[in-house]
Amino acid sequence: MGDLETCMESLKRDLAKALISSDIFASDGLSLLSYNSQEAAAAFFSELSVQMREALGSSALPQIQDYYLIELEEKSLVLVLCDNEFMWSMLIDGRQLSLGMLLNVIIPKYLKAFKAVVS
Amino acid sequence: MDITKLQQSFDTFKLSLGKALIFSDIFTADGLSLLSHNLFDDASFDDAKDANLNHQAISVALFSEVSAKLKKTLDYSGFPSLGRYYLLKLQDQKLFGVMRAPITSGLALQQLDATLAKNDIEDDIMWSFLLDMRYVNLGLFYSIILPKALASLREALAEDLA
Numbered sequence: 001m002g003d004l005e006t007c008m009e010s011l012k013r014d015l016a017k018a019l020i021s022s023d024i025f026a027s028d029g030l031s032l033l034s035y036n037s038q039e040a041a042a043a044f045f046s047e048l049s050v051q052m053r054e055a056l057g058s059s060a061l062p063q064i065q066d067y068y069l070i071e072l073e074e075k076s077l078v079l080v081l082c083d084n085e086f087m088w089s090m091l092i093d094g095r096q097l098s099l100g101m102l103l104n105v106i107i108p109k110y111l112k113a114f115k116a117v118v119s
Numbered sequence: 120m121d122i123t124k125l126q127q128s129f130d131t132f133k134l135s136l137g138k139a140l141i142f143s144d145i146f147t148a149d150g151l152s153l154l155s156h157n158l159f160d161d162a163s164f165d166d167a168k169d170a171n172l173n174h175q176a177i178s179v180a181l182f183s184e185v186s187a188k189l190k191k192t193l194d195y196s197g198f199p200s201l202g203r204y205y206l207l208k209l210q211d212q213k214l215f216g217v218m219r220a221p222i223t224s225g226l227a228l229q230q231l232d233a234t235l236a237k238n239d240i241e242d243d244i245m246w247s248f249l250l251d252m253r254y255v256n257l258g259l260f261y262s263i264i265l266p267k268a269l270a271s272l273r274e275a276l277a278e279d280l281a
Contacts, residue, residue, distance in 0.1 A: 040196050048189060052207060055185050059178035061249065062210035071202035072193065091198070099261055
């Protein structure tokens with residue numbers, strides 16, 4: 001847990017005002033660590049991830065690797081980093097962070113740190 | 120809906136992505152495809168596929184359900200509403216995405232943004248795609264191809280009969 005807290009604190013520093021909320025949770029939907037958590041976010045994204053994986057599997061497509069990204073209204077984004085048993089969701093203000101920074105810097109940096117902790 | 124414009128936007132999308140676009144479908148919320156493209160004639164689907172099933176049609180049906188659930192749950196849980204697209208990074212350097220636009224016949228284009236959030240998914244047209252990320256410049260995809268496809272889709276959907 002200590003290392004997950006370090007990851008979360010580092011993310012808060014890096015994203016600053018761009019980070020609206022964040023949850024680290026297990027695949028059963030139970031939250032391990034939260035920042036400004038939206039109610040039921042962990043349960044929702046764990047259930048959604050299961051449905052997406054089932055849809056990909058039934059379609060004989062490759063499985064999710066690393067992350068999925070959802071564009072929301074009000075120029076916000078949801079990023080969910082995925083490891084086997086654990087997920088890390090982030091609600092991001094897209095006005096405060098470029099997509100290039102998110103895809104090329106933030107995702108590789110925090111995916112590596114997250115996998116190192118939970119694997 | 121202007122079918123010619125819809126076909127044109129689909130063709131432009133295919134042309135822009137070339138061999139990076141493995142398959143793509145424009146489909147309705149009931150999970151049925153309006154326009155479909157598969158570069159490799161089902162070869163994009165893995166070895167576990169059942170030869171008797173059309174896996175592209177299955178992906179359309181299942182992701183219409185995923186999209187509906189995503190939109191309803193976002194609304195229910197107090198998040199901002201679903202925007203224009205969602206993207207899944209897959210194994211083997213693949214990227215799967217679904218774009219959406221509302222069927223809002225008769226509305227001016229500038230009104231569509233406001234309408235997007237309010238509409239039920241049942242009124243949406245969705246556009247799925249599977250990309251091979253080895254053959255696409257992501258900056259080009261996010262900055263030009265994706266917004267252009269969405270704009271042309273919405274234009275096609277907003278078209279009234281003369």
